[in-house]
Amino acid sequence: MSMSLEVKNLSLQFGNSYALKDMSFQLNENKIYGLIGRNGAGKTSLLSLFASFREPTSGTVKIAGENPFENARIMQQVNFIFNKDYKDESDSLKNYLESISRYRPNFDMDYANHLVEKFKLQMNKPIKEFSKGMQSAVNVTIGLASRTPITIFDEAYNGMDAPTREMFYQQLLEDQLEHPRMMILSTHLVSEMEHLFDEVLFLNKGELILHEEYETLVTKGTSITGAAETVDAFVQAKKQLNTKQLGNTKSVMIYGEISEAERKAAQANGLELGPISLQDLFIHLTEGEE
Numbered sequence: 001m002s003m004s005l006e007v008k009n010l011s012l013q014f015g016n017s018y019a020l021k022d023m024s025f026q027l028n029e030n031k032i033y034g035l036i037g038r039n040g041a042g043k044t045s046l047l048s049l050f051a052s053f054r055e056p057t058s059g060t061v062k063i064a065g066e067n068p069f070e071n072a073r074i075m076q077q078v079n080f081i082f083n084k085d086y087k088d089e090s091d092s093l094k095n096y097l098e099s100i101s102r103y104r105p106n107f108d109m110d111y112a113n114h115l116v117e118k119f120k121l122q123m124n125k126p127i128k129e130f131s132k133g134m135q136s137a138v139n140v141t142i143g144l145a146s147r148t149p150i151t152i153f154d155e156a157y158n159g160m161d162a163p164t165r166e167m168f169y170q171q172l173l174e175d176q177l178e179h180p181r182m183m184i185l186s187t188h189l190v191s192e193m194e195h196l197f198d199e200v201l202f203l204n205k206g207e208l209i210l211h212e213e214y215e216t217l218v219t220k221g222t223s224i225t226g227a228a229e230t231v232d233a234f235v236q237a238k239k240q241l242n243t244k245q246l247g248n249t250k251s252v253m254i255y256g257e258i259s260e261a262e263r264k265a266a267q268a269n270g271l272e273l274g275p276i277s278l279q280d281l282f283i284h285l286t287e288g289e290e
């Protein structure tokens with residue numbers, strides 16, 4: 001079964017307000033997608049439609065060509081990892097992992113044990129007694145060890161400290177090499193996660209404002225620095241994201257292709273061209289009036 005995920009003219013309303021507006025895109029198997037957006041942009045709403053937690057108001061989601069809603073065969077192919085509330089979970093981690101392994105056909109218990117050791121979790125302790133960061137490590141262990149063809153991590157790092165997050169990223173990349181699957185990672189932690197992404201989707205106020213390969217995206221963002229008039233002349237026909245000026249020196253972030261001829265002309269005119277980070281692109285492409 002080919003694990004593509006196709007979204008067409010998708011909208012989701014809560015009452016009169018749109019959480020998602022007329023979105024269309026396609027995701028393909030075995031790639032890692034970064035789903036990036038500010039608070040309230042619609043990330044969880046979108047992911048909950050993939051996980052069949054609700055139905056769209058209009059438009060369609062198709063997974064492997066089928067509507068996933070109340071479709072057990074398709075839902076077995078999707079694993080939605082979110083910040084679950086474990087306050088009533090008195091099962092030990094060991095029992096909990098065993099019960100999950102029964103309905104996740106690719107679940108690898110040896111690998112789960114390896115992750116439990118890496119994350120320094122106690123197998124015999126009730127999950128409700130774990131700290132917040134440890135509960136997130138439990139979620140990540142389940143998400144990785146289940147090896148589900150579509151694995152979704154919705155801000156799965158919640159409460160994890162920096163070394164634990166780093167371990168998560170490293171395990172994810174290593175396991176993806178051996179057992180490729182489609183992964184969707186929603187996050188605000190753009191700078192520390194960007195190295196994971198094959199493709200990036202930016203959501204802003206319920207709209208998909210950009211879907212691009214990571215490598216292409218970062219080459220499209222450029223900072224232009226130099227004498228104010230020369231910078232102004234160069235950027236006037238470009239999409240400008242942010243401007244800073246100190247005396248007569250100006251620096252403008254732009255987004256878009258720059259031809260080799262333009263690059264040479266800019267340098268001949270004394271302008272400096274530099275890369276801008278995905279974090280900067282995120283901040284400046286999604287800012288604006290609230």
Ligand SMILES: Nc1ncnc2c1ncn2[C@@H]1O[C@H](COP(=O)(O)OP(=O)(O)OP(=O)(O)O)[C@@H](O)[C@H]1O
Pocket residue numbers: 014018019037038039040041042043044045046
């Ligand atoms: N159950 C709900 N009822 C009403 N409105 C909702 C509901 N769930 C989400 N919304 C609204 O939909 C919009 C998108 O919310 P969503 O949780 O999808 O954003 P998000 O990008 O995941 O945000 P965050 O990064 O803060 O988790 C917000 O305006 C939110 O208030």
